[in-house]
Amino acid sequence: MKGMLSVDISRCTGCKTCEIECAVAHSVSKTLAGVIKDGELVQKRVFVEKAGTLSVPLQCRHCEDAPCIAVCPTNAMHRNGQGFPVLLDEERCIGCRACLVVCPFGVISMGVEGKVVSKCDLCVRRLAQGLQPACAAGCPTHAISYGTPAAASAGTRRKAADSFLVAIERGEAS
Numbered sequence: 001m002k003g004m005l006s007v008d009i010s011r012c013t014g015c016k017t018c019e020i021e022c023a024v025a026h027s028v029s030k031t032l033a034g035v036i037k038d039g040e041l042v043q044k045r046v047f048v049e050k051a052g053t054l055s056v057p058l059q060c061r062h063c064e065d066a067p068c069i070a071v072c073p074t075n076a077m078h079r080n081g082q083g084f085p086v087l088l089d090e091e092r093c094i095g096c097r098a099c100l101v102v103c104p105f106g107v108i109s110m111g112v113e114g115k116v117v118s119k120c121d122l123c124v125r126r127l128a129q130g131l132q133p134a135c136a137a138g139c140p141t142h143a144i145s146y147g148t149p150a151a152a153s154a155g156t157r158r159k160a161a162d163s164f165l166v167a168i169e170r171g172e173a174s
Contacts, residue, residue: 002083003127005136006152007057008159011143012048014055019044021138022059025123041112045120046135057144059135060107060120062086068099068108068119076116085122093117 023042027035035042046059062085068077076092077099093116100108111118123133136146
């Protein structure tokens with residue numbers, strides 16, 4: 001994929017803003033006020049889970065060899081080409097839950113009406129408009145970011161180098 005979501009769990013406060021931004025981005029009204037005013041049932045596609053003292057935002061990783069695509073009997077789970085995100089065609093989904101069972105990250109869920117599944121689509125409509133996925137755009141601490149794999153690696157290297165420098169300054173590494 002051209003871009004990917006990266007998560008820095010050390011920055012996540014567990015505020016769940018990403019969950020709200022995701023649900024609103026996939027709503028009809030596209031605004032929180034509109035969702036509330038209209039009483040619209042919305043579905044989040046990112047899940048903030050506690051892991052000890054940390055909070056971890058989880059969403060579809062758009063696996064290269066996606067088990068959800070392989071198991072889907074109706075081809076509702078699909079890609080529009082190599083390197084594209086895993087998408088769901090709700091018209092084809094029969095709600096069999098096979099994808100839900102095989103997802104290694106547990107981030108596919110039943111939709112709010114309980115008839116078809118729901119999953120992160122990497123906000124493909126927002127990306128087409130030159131915007132970031134809603135979870136990344138709305139994260140107040142920038143724990144979730146969207147960028148190229150090369151940028152994600154560079155950020156991780158930068159963080160590792162900074163940690164190493166701090167350890168040297170403390171006399172903990174050489």
